[in-house]
Amino acid sequence: EADIYQTPRYLVIGTGKKITLECSQTMGHDKMYWYQQDPGMELHLIHYSYGVNSTEKGDLSSESTVSRIRTEHFPLTLESARPSHTSQYLCASSKTRGGAAFFGQGTRLTVV
Amino acid sequence: RKEVEQDPGPFNVPEGATVAFNCTYSNSASQSFFWYRQDCRKEPKLLMSVYSSGNEDGRFTAQLNRASQYISLLIRDSKLSDSATYLCVVNFSGGYNKLIFGAGTRLAVHP
Numbered sequence: 001e002a003d004i005y006q007t008p009r010y011l012v013i014g015t016g017k018k019i020t021l022e023c024s025q026t027m028g029h030d031k032m033y034w035y036q037q038d039p040g041m042e043l044h045l046i047h048y049s050y051g052v053n054s055t056e057k058g059d060l061s062s063e064s065t066v067s068r069i070r071t072e073h074f075p076l077t078l079e080s081a082r083p084s085h086t087s088q089y090l091c092a093s094s095k096t097r098g099g100a101a102f103f104g105q106g107t108r109l110t111v112v
Numbered sequence: 113r114k115e116v117e118q119d120p121g122p123f124n125v126p127e128g129a130t131v132a133f134n135c136t137y138s139n140s141a142s143q144s145f146f147w148y149r150q151d152c153r154k155e156p157k158l159l160m161s162v163y164s165s166g167n168e169d170g171r172f173t174a175q176l177n178r179a180s181q182y183i184s185l186l187i188r189d190s191k192l193s194d195s196a197t198y199l200c201v202v203n204f205s206g207g208y209n210k211l212i213f214g215a216g217t218r219l220a221v222h223p
Contacts (some may be wrong), residue, residue, distance in 0.1 A: 038179070043199070058210075064132035088191070090155055094211065098144035100201045101211050103155035 001025050006091050006104035013081055021076045021107045023091030032074040033101060034058070034066060035090040043090065046083055049074060081111040113138060115212045118200050128208030129190045133217045135183040142169035144203035145176055147185045149196045150216065155201055159185075190221045 004025040013019055025032065029048040034047040045058030048107075063085070064078050074093075078085055088108050092101040118135045125131050137145075145162035160167065162174040162183055173186040183200055200214035 006116070031210075035213075043213045045210065045212075047209055088153075092211075096177050100144075100146050100158045100161060101201075102158065 004091065004093055004102055004104045006107050008107060009105060010108050011110070015019055015082055017077050017081050019081055021089055023074045023076070025102055026072060026073050027093060028071065029093035029095055029100070030071070031094045032068065033092040034074070034076050035059060035092065036062065036091060037088045047076065083111045084110040086110050115204070116138060116200055116214040116215040118201050118217050120215060122218060122220050124220045124222065125190055127190055127192060127223055128130050129219055130186065130188045131190060131219060133185045133198055137202045137212055139204045140181060142202045142204050145183050146201040146214070147174055148198055148199040148201055151196050159198070163214045171213070192221050194223065195219055
C-alpha cells in the first residue's frame with residue numbers, strides 16, 4: 001500500500017471560506033501532484049511539483065494555490081471557496097524519473 | 113487532440129470473457145506507461161506498468177507499440193470484481209516530466 005495521506009476525507013463548507021487540503025507522503029518522492037475529478041468524469045491535473053520550492057500549474061486552470069516547503073508535504077489552498085469548487089481532489093506522488101504515481105484517498109469537497 | 117486517448121466504453125461483458133482496451137498517445141518522446149484501475153468514488157490504483165517487450169500479471173497482459181504510439185490491456189477470464197474504470201497513463205519526458213491520464217474505459221462484467 002502507498003504511504004500517502006490526505007485530510008480531511010470529506011469537507012462541507014460555506015461559500016467564501018478559506019480552506020486548505022492537506023497531503024503528505026512518507027515515500028520520499030520528489031514529485032507530487034494534485035488532480036481534480038468530478039463524479040464519473042476524467043482526472044484533471046491542476047498542480048504539480050518537482051521538489052521543494054517547485055510548483056507548476058497543470059492543464060486545468062484552478063483558483064487554488066499550492067506550496068512545497070517540505071518534500072513530504074504538498075497542501076492545496078482555496079482562499080475563497082465557491083460552489084463551483086465542489087469536486088473530489090486527489091493528491092499523488094511519484095519518483096522523479098518516470099515512476100508510477102501513488103494516490104491518496106482523496107478529499108471530497110462540497111461548497112454550499 | 114488529447115495527449116492520451118481511450119475508448120470510453122462502457123464494455124459490458126459476461127464473466128469469463130476476454131476483453132481488450134486500447135490507448136493511443138501523442139508524444140513520441142514518452143518514456144513510461146502504466147495501466148491504473150479506478151473503482152467508483154475511489155482513488156486510482158496502479159494495476160501494472162507497461163514494458164516494450166510486453167508483460168503479463170496473472171490474467172492481465174499489457175502491450176506497448178512505440179512505433180504506433182499505442183498501448184493495450186488484455187483481461188482474460190473476466191471476473192465480476194474486474195468491473196471498474198481502466199486508465200491509461202503516460203509519462204511525458206522532455207522539457208517537462210509529468211503523468212498524463214487518459215479519460216478511462218469503463219468495464220462492467222455481468223454474471
